[in-house]
Amino acid sequence: MRMIETVRNALWIGGAQWAGKSTVARILALRHGITAYHYDYHDARAHNDRRIASGQPLPESPDELWVLATPEDMAASTLAGFPARFEWALDDLRALTSGRPILAEGWGLRPELVAPLIDAPRRMVVMVPTREFREHQIRVLPRAGALGTPVSDPELGQRNRLERDRLVAEDAVRSAHSVGIRVIEVDGTRDAEAIADVVADHFSPYLG
Numbered sequence: 562m563r564m565i566e567t568v569r570n571a572l573w574i575g576g577a578q579w580a581g582k583s584t585v586a587r588i589l590a591l592r593h594g595i596t597a598y599h600y601d602y603h604d605a606r607a608h609n610d611r612r613i614a615s616g617q618p619l620p621e622s623p624d625e626l627w628v629l630a631t632p633e634d635m636a637a638s639t640l641a642g643f644p645a646r647f648e649w650a651l652d653d654l655r656a657l658t659s660g661r662p663i664l665a666e667g668w669g670l671r672p673e674l675v676a677p678l679i680d681a682p683r684r685m686v687v688m689v690p691t692r693e694f695r696e697h698q699i700r701v702l703p704r705a706g707a708l709g710t711p712v713s714d715p716e717l718g719q720r721n722r723l724e725r726d727r728l729v730a731e732d733a734v735r736s737a738h739s740v741g742i743r744v745i746e747v748d749g750t751r752d753a754e755a756i757a758d759v760v761a762d763h764f765s766p767y768l769g
Contacts, residue, residue: 577730600667
């Protein structure tokens, strides 16, 4: 029962890459003494064995992943893989126990997957960057400005990744609207602390 309550009482930040979800989650964890679960970190590391064991096909090379596929195919593949990956995240969350809420953040925490688990839409928020803020993040964040893996055409690979991210972000917004989840657009006019204020106000019934 405790494991089920952990998921039921969780708070969720979903949305797009480069929107500042992890930063906001860390700020709220420090402010309110809650536990932050970072989906992207676990998905890129601890879930790899489960991904392999599940039989999910892996790209044969970085070129196959970033250069040879179209952004549309990349986005479709990413979206199709989210439900299985979400189940792995739920396993992680069920293993956490805390007297305070768990705040889970990450782009794979999709509104249509989270909505059936929560008792009110106010337990989730979706953060997405504007086009201008995405371009700013590309300039200032090394991990956003380059693939970080060698490919035959780095410029094309980066363009494909950014377009994929845009398509996945648009889908997250559509999904949020369809299930009544709030969308916060991050445009760079407010710093991370100010965005955290907005998110904290949204979550205020559950933060105590």
